[in-house]
Amino acid sequence: MQVLKFGGTSVANAENMNKVSSIVQQALVRMPQSKTIVVVSALGGVTDVLLQSGGLAAAGDESYKELLQKVEQRHLEAVKALIPVTQQSSVLSWVKQRCNEIEDICNGVFLLGELSARTKDRIVSFGELLSSKIIAARLNALGIENIWVDSRELIRTDSHYGSASVDFSLTNSLCNDFFSAAAAKLFIVPGFVAADDKGNTTTLGRGGSDYTAAIIAGAVSAQSLEIWTDVSGMMTADPRLVPNARILPHISYQEAMELSHFGAKVIYPPTIQPVMSKNIPVWIKNTFAPEDHGTLIENDVHKNGNNIRGISSISKIALLSLEGSGMVGIPGFSRRLFESLANDFINVILITQGSSEHSICVGIDEALAEKAKLAVDKTFAHEIETGRVEPLRIEKGLAIVALVGDNMKSHPGISGKMFGAIGRNGVNVRAIAQGSSERNISAVIAATDVKKAINVLHEDFFETTYKQINLFVAGTGNVGGKLLAQLKQQQQYLQQNMRLQVRIVGMANSKKMVFSDEGIDLDNWRDHLQKGETMDLGNFVETIRSKNLRNSVFVDVTANELVAQVYDQLLAKSISVVACNKVACSSAFAYYKKLKDLAREYNAFFLFETNVGAGLPVIGTLNDLMRSGDVVTRIEAVLSGTLNFVFNNYDGTRSFAQVVKQAQDEGYTEPDPRLDLSGTDVMRKIMILAREAGERLDMEDITNNTFMPASCMVGSVDDFYKEMEKQEKHFKEIYQKAAESGKKLKFVAKFEGGKAAVGLQHVDSQSDFYHLYGKDNVVLFYTNRYPDQPLVVKGAGAGAEVTASGVFADIIRAAH
Numbered sequence: 001m002q003v004l005k006f007g008g009t010s011v012a013n014a015e016n017m018n019k020v021s022s023i024v025q026q027a028l029v030r031m032p033q034s035k036t037i038v039v040v041s042a043l044g045g046v047t048d049v050l051l052q053s054g055g056l057a058a059a060g061d062e063s064y065k066e067l068l069q070k071v072e073q074r075h076l077e078a079v080k081a082l083i084p085v086t087q088q089s090s091v092l093s094w095v096k097q098r099c100n101e102i103e104d105i106c107n108g109v110f111l112l113g114e115l116s117a118r119t120k121d122r123i124v125s126f127g128e129l130l131s132s133k134i135i136a137a138r139l140n141a142l143g144i145e146n147i148w149v150d151s152r153e154l155i156r157t158d159s160h161y162g163s164a165s166v167d168f169s170l171t172n173s174l175c176n177d178f179f180s181a182a183a184a185k186l187f188i189v190p191g192f193v194a195a196d197d198k199g200n201t202t203t204l205g206r207g208g209s210d211y212t213a214a215i216i217a218g219a220v221s222a223q224s225l226e227i228w229t230d231v232s233g234m235m236t237a238d239p240r241l242v243p244n245a246r247i248l249p250h251i252s253y254q255e256a257m258e259l260s261h262f263g264a265k266v267i268y269p270p271t272i273q274p275v276m277s278k279n280i281p282v283w284i285k286n287t288f289a290p291e292d293h294g295t296l297i298e299n300d301v302h303k304n305g306n307n308i309r310g311i312s313s314i315s316k317i318a319l320l321s322l323e324g325s326g327m328v329g330i331p332g333f334s335r336r337l338f339e340s341l342a343n344d345f346i347n348v349i350l351i352t353q354g355s356s357e358h359s360i361c362v363g364i365d366e367a368l369a370e371k372a373k374l375a376v377d378k379t380f381a382h383e384i385e386t387g388r389v390e391p392l393r394i395e396k397g398l399a400i401v402a403l404v405g406d407n408m409k410s411h412p413g414i415s416g417k418m419f420g421a422i423g424r425n426g427v428n429v430r431a432i433a434q435g436s437s438e439r440n441i442s443a444v445i446a447a448t449d450v451k452k453a454i455n456v457l458h459e460d461f462f463e464t465t466y467k468q469i470n471l472f473v474a475g476t477g478n479v480g481g482k483l484l485a486q487l488k489q490q491q492q493y494l495q496q497n498m499r500l501q502v503r504i505v506g507m508a509n510s511k512k513m514v515f516s517d518e519g520i521d522l523d524n525w526r527d528h529l530q531k532g533e534t535m536d537l538g539n540f541v542e543t544i545r546s547k548n549l550r551n552s553v554f555v556d557v558t559a560n561e562l563v564a565q566v567y568d569q570l571l572a573k574s575i576s577v578v579a580c581n582k583v584a585c586s587s588a589f590a591y592y593k594k595l596k597d598l599a600r601e602y603n604a605f606f607l608f609e610t611n612v613g614a615g616l617p618v619i620g621t622l623n624d625l626m627r628s629g630d631v632v633t634r635i636e637a638v639l640s641g642t643l644n645f646v647f648n649n650y651d652g653t654r655s656f657a658q659v660v661k662q663a664q665d666e667g668y669t670e671p672d673p674r675l676d677l678s679g680t681d682v683m684r685k686i687m688i689l690a691r692e693a694g695e696r697l698d699m700e701d702i703t704n705n706t707f708m709p710a711s712c713m714v715g716s717v718d719d720f721y722k723e724m725e726k727q728e729k730h731f732k733e734i735y736q737k738a739a740e741s742g743k744k745l746k747f748v749a750k751f752e753g754g755k756a757a758v759g760l761q762h763v764d765s766q767s768d769f770y771h772l773y774g775k776d777n778v779v780l781f782y783t784n785r786y787p788d789q790p791l792v793v794k795g796a797g798a799g800a801e802v803t804a805s806g807v808f809a810d811i812i813r814a815a816h
């Protein structure tokens with residue numbers, strides 16, 4: 001014998017039911033000598049609607065009638081589409097009669113204002129009764145003879161309505177007697193419904209049609225059980241949460257059980273038990289892609305090298321904690337706890353107990369939390385009164401994520417990898433459990449973190465393809481524009497060669513902001529941004545935080561003070577920050593320190609290589625020196641590409657103002673060039689280097705020997721240029737003084753002995769600073785390891801292209 005089960009989507013409408021008919025036909029051809037039993041779910045969504053109707057009726061809301069009308073309509077339409085007109089009448093009248101019965105029952109519920117669990121089961125059972133009858137009629141109409149069997153004649157349960165327990169010995173003999181005696185080859189059976197010993201209708205729990213099929217398959221020792229659904233097999237994770245989930249061609253019964261227990265809805269958890277004990281192979285197949293291989297669940301599974309088979313999750317979990325000093329070393333507490341939960345039919349999904357025995361923690365369905373508290377507090381009333389145990393603590397809004405795999409045992413490092421991966425993404429773990437079979441590790445986390453956690457774990461354990469990096473870019477000016485162009489150009493390379501899929505999920509400039517979970521198309525990001533909503537920084541940050549995407553990186557390519565003030569909110573959510581904006585690192589030491597600490601605490605990156613020397617590896621080099629134990633004794637540097645450009649190009653032939661203007665036009669200056677000319681920008685840079693070298697330095701601690709007349713520094717940028725023209729004589733004098741003695745002018749920053757200073761110097765040809773051209777920067781690190789000949793970093797230290805590439809490099813660093 002063979003058993004096939006078709007789920008709700010497989011029979012959702014006439015078109016799908018046609019597919020079911022042809023799969024059944026092929027199954028009959030495959031095993032012509034055997035009997036075939038087909039178990040059918042209710043039409044997709046009908047179970048929910050029936051339950052809702054009962055609820056509305058009980059609440060005195062007459063709209064249940066409309067819902068029932070729609071249910072009737074759906075079934076009648078299916079009949080009309082599937083059965084030839086000449087044969088329709090008997091099925092139509094059967095369907096109408098059943099629908100009238102449902103309405104009668106609901107009318108009764110409405111009048112009484114009460115819906116018992118038993119009546120609920122009566123109402124909901126009609127979903128499967130109707131669907132299976134229609135399939136049976138359809139097959140008959142196609143000339144495929146079959147017998148419709150009411151599963152209430154086959155499956156006997158206790159009277160725990162809503163989720164009844166099966167009496168296997170009675171059920172097995174009922175099934176065996178019936179199927180061996182019946183002459184037909186094909187049987188159509190409604191799933192989900194059963195009956196107790198008084199003949200009352202019961203149901204097997206939501207998703208229970210899978211179970212019906214497995215119970216029958218086990219009872220008749222079927223050769224195989226096929227579960228036909230809307231996915232091509234059991235997958236490494238729920239495809240609705242993890243788009244990259246992939247099909248598992250083979251898994252063991254135990255793995256299937258664990259995965260379904262921890263939320264893989266594709267099979268109802270108790271389904272495996274009856275077939276496993278008989279070693280019956282189970283296939284999960286796709287009604288909509290019958291040629292796909294599907295998943296084979298059986299005993300012997302070839303190891304595929306991956307120790308983890310799948311990841312699943314259950315949401316709506318509550319954690320119950322029973323705690324108290326009176327529990328330590330005294331046997332019986334856990335027994336009493338579990339007994340009181342079991343007596344109230346509260347299913348325990350996860351248990352953890354520390355070796356101190358001071359507390360026991362259990363995970364249960366959130367909807368049962370209050371009931372559990374009443375039961376447990378009653379059981380321990382005496383202990384609570386005497387202070388030996390605290391009243392039961394309930395925490396809601398949680399979820400369980402579980403890694404499952406037979407091969408996990410004796411493979412160290414899996415839990416380390418698991419918690420490392422989710423920890424890096426700021427997911428807080430509330431409780432952990434690992435079965436002694438070592439077939440699963442489960443963690444209780446906030447329900448809002450599930451999607452992120454599952455995807456991160458999937459990436460870490462399964463994806464040989466790529467890791468997804470989610471960027472939020474603030475600023476689309478000079479540097480931002482270049483960065484986006486570079487990202488666009490490198491997207492494919494990063495995916496192919498570094499397994500990184502970098503997506504821009506959010507983008508903003510001072511006017512607009514836009515988000516796209518699929519990633520903004522970089523070919524026309526300007527259009528997307530233009531069509532976006534009005535920029536609101538608070539809103540932008542809140543959206544990034546609430547999206548809660550894995551591997552999120554905030555990229556600040558603005559020079560904006562307000563933007564720099566939001567880094568702390570992002571880092572505290574484990575969102576990495578990459579900034580070319582210098583404001584944060586050169587603000588008060590306390591804020592700089594806070595950001596560094598937050599990054600450490602929340603496992604995020606705070607990277608700002610481009611704060612000094614644009615794309616040159618200055619901060620990275622300094623960090624490497626420090627981390628390897630070197631001590632910086634002195635830093636000397638030319639850190640202003642702008643000032644270097646200006647003094648390299650100024651010889652009195654064109655006015656100083658004109659040369660400054662050229663630097664600005666070519667993109668080497670800060671948006672406000674006075675920041676460069678005043679030396680303030682260089683002060684910020686040497687301060688950042690000093691801070692990175694371990695010194696607690698603020699701007700007030702730095703001496704600035706400025707060469708700019710104070711009169712140039714007031715008013716607007718326009719005024720600044722005008723005033724510089726007026727002061728041309730002053731600049732010419734500075735130039736000539738140096739030129740006369742064969743020296744060049746360099747604006748030099750110096751840090752030594754805890755003190756920093758910046759100012760214009762005359763340098764001769766012996767100096768490391770003499771041969772600096774264009775917008776070059778140079779940094780000389782004197783350290784314990786480089787006491788006489790410094791470690792030198794030199795090259796172009798300004799410009800949008802190199803700055804963008806430095807930001808890009810930081811993004812890649814954060815991605816790893």
Ligand code: ADP
Pocket residue numbers: 006007008009010041207228229230231233234235236237238239240259263264265266267310312
């Ligand atoms: P049916 O109505 O056929 O019984 P279900 O909706 O009960 O179908 O189960 C199939 C669904 O289970 C799939 O559409 C999928 O979204 C979900 N699912 C959750 N976890 C997994 C998993 N690990 N593998 C496959 N499907 C899963």
Ligand code: ASP
Pocket residue numbers: 007008041042047048127191192205206207208209210
């Ligand atoms: N129709 C029932 C439900 O929706 C049983 C099933 O589909 O398996 O829960």
Ligand code: MG
Pocket residue numbers: 007207210265266267268
């Ligand atoms: Mg199902």
